[in-house]
Amino acid sequence: MAELSEIAQMYFEKVTDFTTASGIKVKGFYRPEDVQGIDYDRDIADPGQYPFTRGHHKDMYRGKLWNIREISGLSTPRAFNKRLKFLLEQGQGALDWEMDGPTLYGIEPDQPMAAGQVGVVGISLHTLHDVEELCEGLPLDQISLSMASGPWVQQAYVLGAKRRGYDPKQLRVVGGHLHYYFPGCLPSIPEYLFLPNGQISTLCRWANDWLEHVLINFPRWNAWFISAYDYREAGGNAIHEIAFTMACAKEMIREMLRRGVDINTIGRKLSPVFSCDRDFFEEIAKLRAARRLWARMMKEEFGATDSQAMRLRFHIDVAGSNYTRQQPLVNLARGTLGALAAVLGGCMGIQLPSYDEAWATPTEEAVRLAIRTQQVIRYESGVARVADPLAGSYYVESLTNELEEKIKSMEEKIEEMGGWIVALQRNWVEKELRKSLLDVQSKNERGERVVLGVNRFAIPPEEDFKPEIYTPDRSDVEAYLDEYSEFKERRDKKKVKESLENLRKIAEDTQDNLTPHVFDAIEANATFGEIIGVLRMVDGLDYDWAGEREYPF
Amino acid sequence: MERKKVKVITGKIGLDDHYRGIISVTDALRNAGMEVVYLGAGQRFDTVIKAVIQEDADVVGLSFLCGGHVEIMRRFMNLMRENRLEQILVVIGGVIPDQDIPRLKELGVAEVFLPGAPLKDITDYVSRNAGR
Numbered sequence: 001m002a003e004l005s006e007i008a009q010m011y012f013e014k015v016t017d018f019t020t021a022s023g024i025k026v027k028g029f030y031r032p033e034d035v036q037g038i039d040y041d042r043d044i045a046d047p048g049q050y051p052f053t054r055g056h057h058k059d060m061y062r063g064k065l066w067n068i069r070e071i072s073g074l075s076t077p078r079a080f081n082k083r084l085k086f087l088l089e090q091g092q093g094a095l096d097w098e099m100d101g102p103t104l105y106g107i108e109p110d111q112p113m114a115a116g117q118v119g120v121v122g123i124s125l126h127t128l129h130d131v132e133e134l135c136e137g138l139p140l141d142q143i144s145l146s147m148a149s150g151p152w153v154q155q156a157y158v159l160g161a162k163r164r165g166y167d168p169k170q171l172r173v174v175g176g177h178l179h180y181y182f183p184g185c186l187p188s189i190p191e192y193l194f195l196p197n198g199q200i201s202t203l204c205r206w207a208n209d210w211l212e213h214v215l216i217n218f219p220r221w222n223a224w225f226i227s228a229y230d231y232r233e234a235g236g237n238a239i240h241e242i243a244f245t246m247a248c249a250k251e252m253i254r255e256m257l258r259r260g261v262d263i264n265t266i267g268r269k270l271s272p273v274f275s276c277d278r279d280f281f282e283e284i285a286k287l288r289a290a291r292r293l294w295a296r297m298m299k300e301e302f303g304a305t306d307s308q309a310m311r312l313r314f315h316i317d318v319a320g321s322n323y324t325r326q327q328p329l330v331n332l333a334r335g336t337l338g339a340l341a342a343v344l345g346g347c348m349g350i351q352l353p354s355y356d357e358a359w360a361t362p363t364e365e366a367v368r369l370a371i372r373t374q375q376v377i378r379y380e381s382g383v384a385r386v387a388d389p390l391a392g393s394y395y396v397e398s399l400t401n402e403l404e405e406k407i408k409s410m411e412e413k414i415e416e417m418g419g420w421i422v423a424l425q426r427n428w429v430e431k432e433l434r435k436s437l438l439d440v441q442s443k444n445e446r447g448e449r450v451v452l453g454v455n456r457f458a459i460p461p462e463e464d465f466k467p468e469i470y471t472p473d474r475s476d477v478e479a480y481l482d483e484y485s486e487f488k489e490r491r492d493k494k495k496v497k498e499s500l501e502n503l504r505k506i507a508e509d510t511q512d513n514l515t516p517h518v519f520d521a522i523e524a525n526a527t528f529g530e531i532i533g534v535l536r537m538v539d540g541l542d543y544d545w546a547g548e549r550e551y552p553f
Numbered sequence: 554m555e556r557k558k559v560k561v562i563t564g565k566i567g568l569d570d571h572y573r574g575i576i577s578v579t580d581a582l583r584n585a586g587m588e589v590v591y592l593g594a595g596q597r598f599d600t601v602i603k604a605v606i607q608e609d610a611d612v613v614g615l616s617f618l619c620g621g622h623v624e625i626m627r628r629f630m631n632l633m634r635e636n637r638l639e640q641i642l643v644v645i646g647g648v649i650p651d652q653d654i655p656r657l658k659e660l661g662v663a664e665v666f667l668p669g670a671p672l673k674d675i676t677d678y679v680s681r682n683a684g685r
Binding site for chain 2 (some may be wrong): 100101102104105107112113114115116117120121230233234235321324325326357358359360361434437438441445451453454466469471472545546547
């Protein structure tokens with residue numbers, strides 16, 4: 001039992017932290033004068049009206065509820081195909097494919113570097129054949145699919161769907177975090193973005209080429225151009241998150257405009273993924289500010305004329321980094337608040353981490369609880385009835401304004417520096433994130449930022465709840481690897497070689513869009529690793545990043 | 554005579570981008586007075602081994618989130634032995650299921666720190682056991 005003096009102290013406990021997570025000082029209460037400069041029509045307006053502060057659509061969730069899009073991805077294409085069918089049977093209309101490490105890095109599954117990581121925390125996909133197997137029997141024109149991957153999986157998906165008789169224009173795809181899209185990712189392997197001489201890599205050029213192709217050719221795709229969630233998980237605060245997204249978007253929009261893509265086409269199809277972290281009101285205000293900033297940028301800076309191109313639509317990943325291993329059931333409460341903030345902020349989709357994610361890959365039961373949590377908010381809480389219910393709150397409007405100002409000022413700083421690419425190349429972005437991360441960490445260590453179960457109200461480990469741990473079923477991986485080797489042996493090697501050589505030549509000699517040539521290589525049964533390897537060679541890099549393989553042709 | 558500073562190599566090997574934990578630990582080790590070389594995430598095995606040799610490190614600290622920790626550590630510890638680096642203290646951390654910890658220790662990993670471990674526990678452990 002606590003000491004008597006501690007009990008007395010707890011009774012008189014009061015709020016001592018008057019600053020939001022991003023460092024904005026807040027008052028004890030807000031009054032009309034705090035929102036004095038705000039003009040309703042100019043700055044807030046009704047939902048679905050410029051500048052879209054209150055939401056992208058006038059009906060919001062009365063028109064369509066947000067997608068429950070839990071992360072999934074495991075094992076081999078065949079095993080995961082079964083899981084996808086199960087999820088569809090459960091009524092989940094929005095699917096998500098997460099890839100394993102080898103797939104994301106373009107490492108072949110039978111390389112030593114991939115050992116133990118094939119089909120772990122994601123699905124393993126390396127050829128068109130894999131993607132076809134994964135799609136077998138799925139109603140591709142009926143589902144909304146998101147793929148956090150590089151362009152190779154997305155291109156193979158288009159080809160796989162075509163082979164099964166679908167018109168790619170009918171596919172509803174949320175592009176997923178486009179890996180290697182140069183302004184949008186913080187990769188571990190620096191040469192994926194910039195070469196040692198500072199030039200943009202061919203892999204990045206390919207991602208840009210693919211983005212251009214998607215914008216022009218696939219009307220139902222949301223090119224999920226940036227995972228701002230990653231900036232958050234890397235340590236950034238709400239201001240970093242939105243400012244970096246805007247700076248990255250500017251870079252990308254300028255690149256697409258340079259390529260001749262219409263600004264309205266660009267604006268209609270971009271959709272980022274944001275985070276919902278733990279500072280409830282700041283997260284809601286951040287999402288409102290982001291919509292307003294986006295609308296103004298598209299209209300005033302880039303001259304978009306279609307109001308749909310000014311509406312920022314986004315998916316939310318609730319912040320997994322707030323989850324603790326200690327007292328893991330408390331994560332259910334953290335997740336609920338994060339998802340509630342996402343809904344009150346007007347998101348289009350939510351991925352809610354399962355309570356056991358600080359322990360391991362979630363169990364089915366834990367994922368089901370995450371889905372049920374979203375459903376409690378959807379069906380039981382009543383919060384989805386009204387669009388932007390917090391509008392007009394002196395505090396929320398004032399905080400939205402303040403965040404907008406601070407985000408704008410960070411955007412301007414990046415512009416002055418020379419833009420997003422320069423900020424990345426100078427390591428300014430990384431330094432900002434690191435500074436912010438270490439600040440949070442030191443507040444945690446000093447107990448200034450309460451983390452329940454860690455620096456307050458901790459309990460002895462033996463008394464703590466131990467979740468059941470998911471053990472990956474990797475029983476089919478060996479068979480998959482055998483089939484993979486056989487597939488590589490069986491294919492028409494002459495055709496593979498020709499397609500790869502052609503791709504390399506086009507990349508070396510021209511500025512042509514690489515997309516059709518990558519399609520050719522995928523269709524000729526080149527592996528994703530081979531395509532990535534060839535494009536690395538164009539830049540004078542080793543064929544294989546892991547240094548384990550030579551160019552096989 | 555001034556005692557030599559403990560030298561630590563930190564980073565992440567392999568196909569895993571999540572580096573939040575290792576950055577915090579790197580900073581804490583530096584603040585605790587150690588000399589730390591942070592290699593970054595997405596490192597190759599040979600890069601880490603080379604760094605251990607070139608820097609004459611006392612400690613290697615690696616972090617994992619994406620589930621490949623047992624296989625990666627098996628290979629890494631073999632390489633350490635092949636390069637006669639058995640005396641170096643190897644400490645890892647990250648999202649690692651409890652049942653994998655005994656297997657990792659059998660491979661020669663000295664200690665496994667899990668999410669939420671106080672940074673002081675990590676720095677104390679490293680300074681107590683480095684160079685032993």
